[in-house]
Amino acid sequence: MDKNERFEKVYTQGALNITEIWVDRETGINYMYHCSGNAGGLTPLLDRDGKPIISTVLNS
Template sequence: MAKNERFEKVYSQGAMNITEIWVDRETGVNYVFHCTGNAGGLTPLLDREGKPVISPVVNR
């Protein structure tokens, strides 16, 4: 992985129905990606209060 890539995959499950969590390295915002067959979607990961989940940003 190149050092200048903005997004990092931190979680993945499934083979036909894929669910992944990606972290934006600049903002720390977590995103959920889900795909089944030819359809997929990406949305911010929210906590139970409806606020985006934000991971600490580590300078690399």
Template sequence: MARKNDRFEKIYSQGALTKTEIWVDKETGVNYMFHEDGYAGGLTPLLDRDGKPIVTSILNS
């Protein structure tokens, strides 16, 4: 069950057994990609073509 003050918000999800998700840090706006395949997984910031983190505008909700 999600709490109102959770720091991260999932904004994209694809797949079932092999899963790819995009999460946004609601304090900084930085986007992260999480990929899971079986028992392995990884998390990395999404970067633009200049190597800078992709940042989503933070809206107070």
């Protein structure tokens, strides 16, 4: 993965129905991407209080 890419895929599951988790390297916010066939969507992952889940960003 290129260090200049803003998003990093940290989890993937499935072949036809794909679920992935991506982390924004600048903000640390986690996003879930899901696609099935020709349709897909991206949304931030939220905790039970409705706040975005934020990972620690390592600048290496």
